[in-house]
Amino acid sequence: MAVNVNTRVDAQRWVFLSKDAPDPGNKDLLGGKGAGLAQMTQAGLPVPPAFTITTEACNAYQESNDFPPGMWEQAVEALREIEAETGKRLGDAADPLLVSVRSGAKFSMPGMMDTVLNLGLNDETVQGLARQTNNERFAWDAYRRFIQMFGRIVMGVSGEKLDHVFDAAKKAAGTEQDTDLTAEQLRAVAQELKQTVEREAGRPFPTDVMEQLALAIKAVFGSWMGKRAVDYRNEVHIAHDLGTAVNVVAMVFGNMGDDSGTGVAFTRNPSTGEKKLFGEFLPNAQGEDVVAGIRTPIVISRMQEVWPEVYAEFQAIADTLEATYKDVQDLEFTVERGKLYMLQTRNAKRTGRAAVVTAVQMVDEGILSREDALKRVDPTHVQQLLVPQFDEAARKTAGKPLGKGLAASPGAAVGKLVFDPDRAEQMTLDGESVILARKETSPEDFHGMARAKGILTSRGGMTSHAAVVARQMGKPCIAGAEEIDIDVANRRLTAGGVTLYEGDWASMDAALGEVYAGRIPTVEPDIERDRELATLLGWADDVRTLGVHANADTPGEATRARALGAVGIGLCRTEHMFRDEGRLEHVRDVILNALDAKRARKEATPDASLQEARERYEAGLRTLGEFQVGDFYGILKAMDGLPVIIRLIDPPLHEFLPSRERLMVEVALADAAGRSGTDLDEMRLELEAVERFHEQNPMLGLRGCRLGILFPEIVEMQVRAIALAAARLKSEGLDPRPKIMIPLVGTRGEMVMERTLLERVVKDVLAAEGSDVAYKIGTMIELPRACMVADQIAESAEFFSFGTNDLTQTTFGYSRDDAEGKFLGEYVESGILPINPFETLDRDGVAELMKIAIEKGRKARSGLEIGICGEHGGDPASVQTCHELGLNYVSCSPGRVPIARLAAAHAALGHVPADR
């Protein structure tokens, strides 16, 4: 027996044998795959001998661009141990050991990292392999696979060029199947591949097996900082300094004949959660054939018929592993001449549906506690349950689908077709929705997949790259739609006699695997009646301390939010109501006459035009006021007995006006054409009025409470409508609970002035109506100054609601509209920002300001109720921050209420989901 590397203490240990790694579950050190191998090995399961080079070695490699001192020597010692165990030697011409070199980070990054199989082959050992297996064809096939993989991954030769050599040979042989090639033909392929590698890489293919090993390990390390891995980690928010481990595993072969095969399987259905082995196997194949989706595999239940004993052993192992990990497992296995080998186990990625169903199942089965079940479900899982579905009525009129494929990841998607990921990225940056159609996807496509609304492939199965990645992202995906001919080169697809080109609209229902031409309207899913989700969220409600409210502007939204578990409306935006049909003209009348009306009020004897402006202004407000009574009546009624925070008018007024640029051009054109007349005069007047409201930086201009202070009549109209609506409901025996919110307050003076006005109006109305509705007056905290003087503001505010969209804008000095298109992407990509602060609350800056505001606010008014109503309220990481800050509640869009409920429970449990 060789020296056991694991007992050396005089140097850092970079390498561990699976069979005796002292902490086999340590994913931080061994990566997920390495930990799985070690745990399975040490549990006595059938696993090929293996060793793992640690993530620490990877990080050391990134710094020095070389193996850290001692690592290589430890790896060689570990290799000798595997050799001893298998009785073979790497590079032994007579009885060669072959190994796979696989990456394996702490978090699974499907297809992102590189793997080299069959390492140890060269012109000599291939002969030994042929003798060993008594199968020359097998040996040469293994060799040519190895050269292709090593050439591409380690030596950087274009995969297409190498595939082309192989494809040409098949063509020459008059076949399309790999298996039809003879040993001799494969030998020729191998030689030509080596020459191609040498020509393309500018150096010969290495024949020294130890050099092969060293280069392969370096390639895995190098792939950690490769573009696609970095892109992926940025997308799913995995830190770049985790590093990847490298696993060196003795090869077993699934392609040694019909008693061999390879497969992947989940212990339960990762799409629906059904408790039944779910997966696929390919007889006489190596693992890469399954994952790459090149040959369509056979469902795993069929294995029971083919190899009943193997199947039984596999089922038993699956049960054991699930019980051990207390989670659904994702397994890779190979059968070599009838013997089962486990190659990998890991917690299974799954759809939201499956996550919720299995978590609830496992509580029923006694495997999990309720709290652990909550931890098993990530907020992203719940989010997936919220993806839209087709409007069934519209689907019926949409005719027959173009074609069908596998329902790889559920949800409906509508978008313009694109056929390559760069174009997908570009078009989405231009504001388009796209569906990405590919023959099959590879890790290079990731950036386009991340942007697309849906993904469609014509090849590959339920565990193909496209399917796995889409499920993880919660994005609709139809895979293996073989009826659809996807022609990437010509940017078109054809199915059912119809051809669609890039830019044409398409719709897909990935729950059914159906693809349609054109746009089919989508609707929100009916999650209210989801029994398992209701059960899980009920447990979440028992645990969480943070309240969950919703942002809703209409009775319909409010009703939905309530059904989804919201216990109040945290933000009702009144200005959205202004844009409703039949109102905009009155809104414009109010705005365009506001300044003159103000002058008219100030002057003792205003002239006729000012007087007219004042009359139009007041008439416009009266009309709007009538509409608003109905608006508020509806939403307060929908939330009967629950609080509704109504925010007074907030956006810059020019948002309601015609476009300044358009008017400028139109007036210039009319002038140039020598036109005259009242039309032109009116346009000119309109332009003049629009110019008066034009601002350099509207985000920092006349908006929020500044409007109410300059034009108090607008706010008066709104408050009167709120009070009237509430009084009416009360008289009908209901329990309206309006809370009036003043936006964009930055000074004590604004709060005092607005509060005084509001109270006067409400009291007047209630007195006139003989009503006694209880109400509260509070403010948005959305400016850094508001945070700094929160004590002054709290003197006259009964509640605070953080408007973190604006607060993020002003704290960072970013205009969201400008930053996201111009530099925020580059900031996140280059690591200047760990995350887009508009998606997840910035802890160092924005949250610190919030902390000051909370302390000062509650000091001035003990028990001050504080919430958040920015979009962050529905982001799980931000919910965590809100919990830590001690907020009373978060408020988010109705559809995100379930996510927030779960995230709030996680926060209360101190649980940070692993996908973050």
Add this chain to the structure above:
Amino acid sequence: MAVNVNTRVDAQRWVFLSKDAPDPGNKDLLGGKGAGLAQMTQAGLPVPPAFTITTEACNAYQESNDFPPGMWEQAVEALREIEAETGKRLGDAADPLLVSVRSGAKFSMPGMMDTVLNLGLNDETVQGLARQTNNERFAWDAYRRFIQMFGRIVMGVSGEKLDHVFDAAKKAAGTEQDTDLTAEQLRAVAQELKQTVEREAGRPFPTDVMEQLALAIKAVFGSWMGKRAVDYRNEVHIAHDLGTAVNVVAMVFGNMGDDSGTGVAFTRNPSTGEKKLFGEFLPNAQGEDVVAGIRTPIVISRMQEVWPEVYAEFQAIADTLEATYKDVQDLEFTVERGKLYMLQTRNAKRTGRAAVVTAVQMVDEGILSREDALKRVDPTHVQQLLVPQFDEAARKTAGKPLGKGLAASPGAAVGKLVFDPDRAEQMTLDGESVILARKETSPEDFHGMARAKGILTSRGGMTSHAAVVARQMGKPCIAGAEEIDIDVANRRLTAGGVTLYEGDWASMDAALGEVYAGRIPTVEPDIERDRELATLLGWADDVRTLGVHANADTPGEATRARALGAVGIGLCRTEHMFRDEGRLEHVRDVILNALDAKRARKEATPDASLQEARERYEAGLRTLGEFQVGDFYGILKAMDGLPVIIRLIDPPLHEFLPSRERLMVEVALADAAGRSGTDLDEMRLELEAVERFHEQNPMLGLRGCRLGILFPEIVEMQVRAIALAAARLKSEGLDPRPKIMIPLVGTRGEMVMERTLLERVVKDVLAAEGSDVAYKIGTMIELPRACMVADQIAESAEFFSFGTNDLTQTTFGYSRDDAEGKFLGEYVESGILPINPFETLDRDGVAELMKIAIEKGRKARSGLEIGICGEHGGDPASVQTCHELGLNYVSCSPGRVPIARLAAAHAALGHVPADR
């Protein structure tokens, strides 16, 4: 003797007699005028008997709109005391006492508050007065004056209407002089005035003298919250809750014949500081005649000839008062039949010149210590010394002045003529510079005077309303320019045969009293050679702890700043250099090609158009780089041996591009005209490029270090130029001290990335040049987030400089450009903001954030150098705040360096100037 009101302790004391007020110097309680009367009375000077109703009574009145309980009774008791002292009684038909009722706040508000003279007259007492004085004409003149004043001020009748009655009577009598009217004619005038008052006010003129007194006191109280008083206090930053006292003083008469008169005088010349009585008197006149500027008075030195004894007594009193108050005094007096009465003494308002000269004189005279002398000079005084003067060469070519007047307040002004204050306000809001021309000014004109560049009147003397107010504001004023016919009704002036209309340009040199047609260029004053100022600022430098640097972009500005005492450049804005002649085209080449050049660098084989863009981008940068070396060489040379902080490019790039709106209109017009060709194509391309840089909110967009991160080549070019310039100077034996400042940093990542880039470039250049210039790299702190993470930023920043313009914008969420035109005025006016935060640093919000930044920054890097380079650096109140925050220095525009030096000394002395 009547009950002494001052000894009552059982109720709040609202009223104090001048002769025994227990704390005669208490201006807070008695107001300035009341305190002066009490102090003079108690010092034994000849003062008519008087009592003062306190400012507290005024504030109580504002709350309840009525006299506070007990006040009236105390006032009546005090009146009885005056009656006892004078032996007359108010309302006594036989021997009536007359009183004046005068307002008097803590701070003098010239002409702002109302005064009623001769109170106590009615149809009966006027007869008594005639008998008392044996002068029927005098009595009726006093009565008609009283009716006019009381009618206007107390009863709200239009002054014009009342003047008209009097003017008509003069016209009917065929005279222009008041003094030509007979007693009988004046009696008729009085009767008609009473009828006019009754008709206009809708109630009869009160005959009850106690009712007159009560109403007059209420009118004074009411005037405190009158529009003009509120406007004035807003302008000069006096709190609205100070209140005004009311002084009731026994009347003495300067209009009882040629042995009587009235006047005002300063103990030293308030314009030049010359140590000599300066003032005017009017024989046979009441005080209002002097202040209103209706009759042109006689210089006070002539009094020596007319009334030598009175003059000697007056000079002695002046010396006594100056020694008592240790300050120049502003005196009002009346001579009644040869007897001198002092009516008022107060610290004199004066020009900046006079303030500096008298402060230095008084140290020489042993009256003041150096520290007290510093306290006697306000920063606004120094500011006045910095007002521009005509370019002498240009004046010579400007021809003869149109006319001349009194040099009432020095300085040169250029602007469009306007003839009424509303128009002046409107035009300045539209961005125009104006000169306000009026026959004479009144408090109602204040808002226009405050906006005008200069003030011109054709009537009134050196102590007229226009002169006093202009001197206080440090604004050029020519008063009493009788050669100039100012025709307000027709909006024109005529002089020297020339007529100028509203909107025509005019120039005035108020130091010489000369008015010119057209625009004469102005230059900065030569304050560097001002001996007294140098002396005073030398004392300031001895006292202050805060450094004073300057913001300068050119060698010329830097040289001037250095001459004015700046010990470094706190901000050199490099982008201003980009706009210089011959550079803008290269700047545009760089910007318009920047995005394509970036793509070209990213792509392996960019297409020809991208490649060309890259070449144009790089060529443009090379050319700019050559210019910049010269720029930096110049400024570093000018500041040899002193630090120069150079800020890298900061503004949004569209600022250098053609107007988007103009291009849109031009392209639309060309399209409509059916034009085609390369011109149009190019315009279209240009518009497209401009659109790519267009932003919704450029203030919050792609600017500051964000530019340097997206387009590192621009920053590299600048830093290379800085290093090259410094290396060259060093090789010439000079001592350049460049400090490179990165703008708009908000994250640790930005600072690290930029610092790394900058250091590499500087080191490369210095190594190549074989130079070892010392340099520092730091950052602007101008975002709330930068304050919150200042510790992270300080890890790689060697200095901080607060950019308080931007920090104020983001902290408040105000775009300065938008806010100042749209709502900031209303905010300050209504008291929501105590002050415009862009003028004076906001203590509650912005300064609190700065405090956090300073604490965190110095915690991370002890001894971190921190300054401020926003415009606040030259604002005295903000300098005070910076001193308290513990900054190392302030940096301001060169011309404000002397102000900052004095303000820093005041801060070190813990002195807050009284005018704040």
